[in-house]
Amino acid sequence: MDDFLPTDPAQARLGQLLFYDPILSGNRNISCGTCHHHSLASGDGLSLGIGEGGRGLGKDRTPGTGPDQIRKRIPRNAPALWNLGHKSIRVLFHDGRLEISDQYGNGFDSPAEEWLPQGLNSILAAQALFPLTAQFEMAGNVGENDVTGAVHDRIDLGWPVLAKRVRTIPEYGALFVEAFAHIDTPAEVTIVEIGNALGAFMASEWISIDSPYDAWQRHGAPLPPAAERGRQLFFGKAACSTCHAGPLFTDQEFHALGLPAFGPGRTRIFDPMPRDVGRMGETDRIEDAYRFRTPSLRNVALTAPYGHNGAFATLEVMIRHHLNPAVSQASWQEADAGLPAVPWLAVSDFAIRQDRLEMARQARRLDIGPLPVSGTELSDLVAFMRALTGKNVTTRPLGRPDRVPSGLPVD
Known part of the structure; x- marks a missing residue:
């Protein structure tokens, strides 16, 4: 386990709730877990996913109807999350558009360039922020909500809108104060704490190093x-x-x-x-x-x-x-x-x-x-x-929550 990023259990538990909460999507209709679900081995089982506006999970997911119907498939396959908390991970996304780097003074070379905030404590924490800004993944179409409208102006401007959504839910506010030593009141919560909580969850949840190959x-x-x-x-x-x-x-x-x-x-x-x-x-x-x-x-x-x-x-x-x-x-x-x-x-x-x-x-x-x-x-x-399949792949530390603090449906 020394090869994996250290994570705080309270932050990981908070990240679990955020991971499955549609509150982080522009139209409050899709979560990270929709396309990276526990029941689908941290993926979605589709060649190209159906993002915001769709309904259901995996191969049963439908593209929505009426004004909510999708306008585009997700261009790439949803990658699995196994072992992304390994300390050797230095680049993410199919095209590597997120890398550990000092180029912009915030620790990462990313699509947000200098607009990515300081304080993200891992590449996983940074990665978690970008699906939130993607129109067809989680943000929604321009004109539908204040998140995607802000992102349309500049990639980082939607994150404060989402952070305010989250921290003003009393249960979330209390959880952030409990999980982060530097947070004294919910009003101090930013997208950085949200990213770090999501990163802690993903890093600790998907460790798998107990396959027959490992035993060999x-x-x-x-x-x-x-x-x-x-x-x-x-x-x-x-x-x-x-x-x-x-x-x-x-x-x-x-x-x-x-x-x-x-x-x-x-x-x-x-x-x-x-x-x-x-x-x-x-x-x-x-x-x-x-x-x-x-x-x-x-x-x-x-x-x-x-x-x-x-x-x-x-x-x-x-x-x-x-x-x-x-x-x-x-x-x-x-x-x-x-x-x-x-x-x-x-x-x-x-x-x-x-x-x-x-x-x-x-x-x-x-x-x-x-x-x-x-x-x-x-x-x-x-x-x-x-033989590279872990013995305990279906037994995860936290799993899928039955409910989330926003009260929105959990996929």
């Missing part, structure tokens, strides 16, 4: 034969550990895998095409085009679908893609994407695939190549990755 590594407990063969392939012939390295099975670097393109893309003001250029969207360097952060493989068997856009529904097909991306691209079908039906978005869901030049650009940017692996070896690799 620490005590020499033998893996099942198929998993042992898969382990040898993973660290040997298949070269998976080239990128999936270290205790979390990620090098925290960025690689182009040539995943099938679909969805709204992560568009930019000067680049409105429905594509996702990955790391290049953060660095503006052409060599970073279509590269995405290597995900951790801890509990990977529980966190389908896979890839930055959730293009592959099973571990087997995701591994198969790594072994021969060109063949995988050619055989991929639109039905393979786990997208709940949204009739008014159907025309745009796969529009980018009709752009011949864009597809050619993406095909040329590839950091993996064909690797001969037999069907049996593929099954062994899957078995090894299943």
